[in-house]
Amino acid sequence: MSTRRQFVQRTALGGAAALALPSLAQAATRADSKSITISNWPLYIDIDEKTKKYPTLDAFTRKTGIKIKYLEDVNDNNSFYGKVAPLLRRGQSIDRDIMVLTDWMAARMVRAGWVEKLDKSKLPNSKNLQPSLQHPTWDKNREYSLPWMTFMAGIGYDPKKVGYEITSVDQLLTDRKLRGKVTLLSEMPETTGLVMLSNGDDPTRVTDASFGRAIKKIQKALDAGQIRQFTGNDYGPLLAKGDVLAAFAWSGDVVQLQIDNPSLKFAVPQAGAIMLSDNMLIPKKGNIELASTFMNYVYDPAVFANIDAYVAYPSPVAGVEKFLAKTDPKILKNQLVFPDARTRARLHSYDPIGADNRDYKELFQALVGA
Amino acid sequence: MGFLxxxxxxxxxGLLAAGLGWLAVFFVVPMYYLAATSLKSGDIDFGYAFTWAWGNYAHALGRYQEQLLRSLEYAGIATLAAFLISYPLAYWIAFRGGRWKNVLLLLVIAPFFVTYLIRTLAWQTILADDGPVAGFLRTIGVLGADGRLLATSFAVVAGITYNFLPFMALPLYASLEQVDKRLVEAAEDLYASRPVAFFxxxxxxxxxxxxxxxMLTFIPAAGDFINAxxxxxxxxxxxxxVIQSRFLVLNDYPEASALSLVLMLAIVGIVVVYARALGTERLGT
Known part of the structure; x- marks a missing residue:
């Protein structure tokens, strides 16, 4: 019967009756197997280290009978886009029902019309979305997207080795004591966003002038030999060993690094830090009903609490505290996972249009040396 | 009478068919697509179309000359370094290895049981600012007090040298192994000193x-991006x-393809000159 409902739905979406036959075939096979495919970033969900199974996903399958093929194949927004864009452009399926992409890339997908509308009737739990995340500029009422996780980019450092508390980006870029011991992130929004904030510019509304100022400042620090490298997650070991004294870092990485290096700190600069989200989207031809059912499941705070305890990033789902108080009370005191109101006030998002601007990307890549 | x-x-x-087929499928066809892509224009959102866009080459060459020359320079230095390290090594294994030959050869290849990435990451630890090598060089005054090895040209060239060393050592060994020692003895009998006999x-x-x-060292070294x-x-x-960034970050396939082809042609050019200089007739047995 779910086959039939889907058939009707798909026909309505497709518009033309001529499309009904292939749609029927597709819907039938899909619903019979009742499975969905999810593309997410690596290490972004709780995993049982011993069995290598995903408890949250297994519980979902037990509850709903919907099987999940979980791929950790989003390593980078751009290369993932490069992989799926040619298919989506031609209106072909990318054989995924949910993909998780960062704000600006999610915005591009919505703009291109390559994603399906969420089935809100299957998604009562979307009411649990944190109020501050409910109305992004690129998806005003969250019709197409729901955050999977939010993350902060700030400064990771060891106060013992640096000798003082870092409170500003300028300290990284100018203090001679840190010369050659600083890394920035190779992600353009994070790095230019943090520098813009230090310039007193607004990263939520990037202009040629503010972007140019940020690039100029980074270039100056590069020329002075202050910056050692631009990195992905690989600043972690360097920071832990002390080759790098201060780094633009993701808060979740620092939480992980702190397990072995408790003296490491994550600083939200006085001028502010960047906060972005990775968002669940249903690519065109994905199974809207089943994907929405899955999203609804993870938006149950009792479920998301388990994911969040493992991933250690700020939760986009409100109400997880109540469940974590029982299972992992320590995490509630962690400012990096549950930032207080004062810290939250210093977190800024990044202009999704600016983050997607080709000229800006070229400028930034030139800075990175490539 | 059978057909054959x-x-x-x-x-x-018939015997060549498998090899030729392989070459066609995995070299000729990809080369065709690479060349075709390098002449396309457009963007990733709306797709690329073939337009004889020679401008991609002009743009790529104009803008990335520095990185191209640097690659050839690093690859050249690394090849030379690998040669200087490998030749005595291969010589010693071939002529003095005795019954340990196979063990010694295995030791040359041993690092290759670990993946490329991990081997390179290991150098981050070896050359670390507070590591043993940097510490020693600081003590003997070669490295300044705040000098470092990691994140320098030295580290990149050293990494490339290390990573491609077996590609140099093994062919050298194979050649040296086959040298007829009686010829060396004959030279010495004819009053050649040992150095002269060697040269x-x-x-x-x-x-x-x-x-x-x-060749096996220089060619892959010139296109390497992990070490840098x-x-x-x-x-x-x-x-x-640059190619990696244009391809994966900026999704600029035409220019990435143009750069790949330019690199390839540069390498082919160098190889041709090198082969001429070394004298191909001397390479034949």
């Missing part, structure tokens, strides 16, 4: 190995890093 018996002239082609007899006879080893990324800074970016 009647058409015996077909046999060599007049042994070294010329090992030239095919030198040629193979330098993990052991260098933006000032050490090589053409491989």
């Amino acid at each position: 018996h009647r058409h015996r002239w077909l046999t060599p082609y 007049k007899v042994t070294f010329p006879l090992s030239l095919p190995g030198v040629f193979a080893g330098t 990324q993990l052991l260098g800074t933006p000032q050490q970016a090589m053409i491989g890093n």
Whole structure:
């Protein structure tokens, strides 16, 4: 019967009756197997280290009978886009029902019309979305997207080795004591966003002038030999060993690094830090009903609490505290996972249009040396 | 009479078929697509179309000359370094290895049981600012008090040298192994000193190995991007890093393809000149 409902739905979406036959075939096979495919970033969900199974996903399958093929194949927004864009452009399926992409890339997908509308009737739990995340500029009422996780980019450092508390980006870029011991992130929004904030510019509304100022400042620090490298997650070991004294870092990485290096700190600069989200989207031809059912499941705070305890990033789902108080009370005191109101006030998002601007990307890549 | 018996002239082609097929599918066809892509224009959102966009080459060459030259320079230095390290090594294994030959060869290859990435990451630890090597060099005054090895040109070249060393050592060994020791003895009997015998007899006879080893090292080294990324800074970016960034970050396939072809042609050019200089007739046995 779910086959039939889907058939009707798909026909309505497709518009033309001529499309009904292939749609029927597709819907039938899909619903019979009742499975969905999810593309997410690596290490972004709780995993049982011993069995290598995903408890949250297994519980979902037990509850709903919907099987999940979980791929950790989003390593980078751009290369993932490069992989799926040619298919989506031609209106072909990318054989995924949910993909998780960062704000600006999610915005591009919505703009291109390559994603399906969420089935809100299957998604009562979307009411649990944190109020501050409910109305992004690129998806005003969250019709197409729901955050999977939010993350902060700030400064990771060891106060013992640096000798003082870092409170500003300028300290990284100018203090001679840190010369050659600083890394920035190779992600353009994070790095230019943090520098813009230090310039007193607004990263939520990037202009040629503010972007140019940020690039100029980074270039100056590069020329002075202050910056050692631009990195992905690989600043972690360097920071832990002390080759790098201060780094633009993701808060979740620092939480992980702190397990072995408790003296490491994550600083939200006085001028502010960047906060972005990775968002669940249903690519065109994905199974809207089943994907929405899955999203609804993870938006149950009792479920998301388990994911969040493992991933250690700020939760986009409100109400997880109540469940974590029982299972992992320590995490509630962690400012990096549950930032207080004062810290939250210093977190800024990044202009999704600016983050997607080709000229800006070229400028930034030139800075990175490539 | 069977078909093959009647058409015996077909046999060599039959034997070549698998190799030629491989070459066609994995070299000729990709090359065609690479060349075609390099002349496209457009963007990733709306797709690329073939337009004879020669401008991609002009743009790529104009803008990334620095990284291209740096790649050839680093690859050249690394090849030379690998040669200087490998030749005595291969010589010693071939002539003095005795019954330990196989064990010694295994030791040369042993690091290759670990993946490329991990091997390179290990150099981050070896060359670390507070690591043993940097510490020693600081003590003897070679490195300044706040000098470092990691994230310098030295680290990148060292990483490349290390990573491609077996490609140099093994062909050299194979060549040296085959040198007829009686020829060396004959030279010495004819009053050649040992160095002269080496330069007049042994070294010329090992030239095919030198040629193979330098090619196998230089070619992949010129296109490498891992070492520059993990052991260098933006000032050490090589053409491989540019191609990777244009391809995966900016999704600019035409220019990435153009750069790949330029790199390939540059390498082919260098190889041709090198082969001429070394004298191809001396390479034949």
